[in-house]
Amino acid sequence: MDLGIKGKKALVCASSKGLGLGCAEALAAAGVNLVMNARGAEALEASAERIRQDYGVEVVTVAADVATEEGQALVIKAAEGCDILVNNAGGPPPGMWHDWDREDFIKALDANMLAPIALIKALVPGMMDRGWGRVVNITSQSVRAPIAVLGLSNSARTGLTGYVAGTARQVAGKGVTINNLLPGIHATDRADSLDAGVVKQKGITLDEARAERQAGIPAGRYGTRDEFGATCAFLCSQHAGFIVGQNLLLDGGGTNLTM
Numbered sequence: 001m002d003l004g005i006k007g008k009k010a011l012v013c014a015s016s017k018g019l020g021l022g023c024a025e026a027l028a029a030a031g032v033n034l035v036m037n038a039r040g041a042e043a044l045e046a047s048a049e050r051i052r053q054d055y056g057v058e059v060v061t062v063a064a065d066v067a068t069e070e071g072q073a074l075v076i077k078a079a080e081g082c083d084i085l086v087n088n089a090g091g092p093p094p095g096m097w098h099d100w101d102r103e104d105f106i107k108a109l110d111a112n113m114l115a116p117i118a119l120i121k122a123l124v125p126g127m128m129d130r131g132w133g134r135v136v137n138i139t140s141q142s143v144r145a146p147i148a149v150l151g152l153s154n155s156a157r158t159g160l161t162g163y164v165a166g167t168a169r170q171v172a173g174k175g176v177t178i179n180n181l182l183p184g185i186h187a188t189d190r191a192d193s194l195d196a197g198v199v200k201q202k203g204i205t206l207d208e209a210r211a212e213r214q215a216g217i218p219a220g221r222y223g224t225r226d227e228f229g230a231t232c233a234f235l236c237s238q239h240a241g242f243i244v245g246q247n248l249l250l251d252g253g254g255t256n257l258t259m
Contacts, residue, residue: 004238006031010084011075011123013037013066013115016044018188019138020088022225026233027084028055035079037062066119067111076122083130084236085123087116088138091190092152094197100152112139112156117163124176133176134236137164141184141251149197161247168245177244179235184251185213186223219252 010027014020016038024034028051036051038044041063048059062078064071066089079085092108116137127133139157141147146154161180168178185191198209214221228250234240235248249255 003030003233005236008032008083009081010086011035011079011082012086014088014090016040016047018190019183019186019225019228021047022229023086023232025051026229027236028057030233031057032084033058035060035062035082037064037066037075039063039065066115072115072118079123081126082123083127083133085119085135086232087119089115094149094194097151104152105155108152108156112153113160116160124171127176128171128174131175135178136232136235137180139180139182141182141249141255143182143247144249144257145255165245172244177241179243179245180247181232182247182249183228184223184254185217186225186228188225191222217252217254223250223252
């Protein structure tokens with residue numbers, strides 16, 4: 001399918017690896033020029049160069065922490081005039097409800113709620129002026145069904161979801177769509193970290209921890225960054241203009257819901 005976005009410009013946050021990289025690769029395959037962001041300059045530039053070589057698109061890199069005002073300013077400057085925004089940030093650490101203090105919640109809000117909102121506020125007005133734009137926020141399956149040990153993520157990402165629910169409906173009339181992708185377990189560094197936590201907690205092997213988690217996924221496996229990226233690219237396409245303010249689960253059926 002021709003996604004109809006060749007020549008567009010996209011900002012993809014946290015895109016040196018994992019789900020963000022999957023989104024960047026899928027957009028590049030559709031002919032989209034990229035602004036790629038991550039905190040680590042070396043890994044970021046290596047991923048950007050692979051995309052340049054593989055897809056022949058323009059790629060600008062910005063090594064910065066978008067959870068900070070300084071990082072946001074750098075990214076916004078590089079992304080001026082962009083048509084597509086993919087918000088993404090690593091999740092806060094797991095723990096129990098009594099483990100977190102106010103500063104822990106502030107850090108989670110800065111990374112997983114307030115930073116995406118800042119980028120939306122900075123870049124969506126230009127999209128509205130031009131009459132076309134796409135915003136995809138990578139959140140979590142925990143927005144639909146909370147995960148007990150991810151209380152910080154549950155809180156911050158659900159806050160972003162509430163903001164998007166209203167905002168998406170205010171900007172849709174100008175040709176701009178805002179939607180959320182809710183990943184379940186994918187084969188990324190984040191999954192490795194959570195699996196390692198299960199190993200430590202239960203005293204089992206890594207293979208046993210993964211088998212245990214996969215058993216709870218009807219698809220019987222972890223997701224891949226490629227299939228996640230392809231879904232993101234579709235939401236950013238010319239064909240997705242009537243999808244507004246939605247929360248799309250990509251979890252292999254792991255979240256047990258009727259609606």
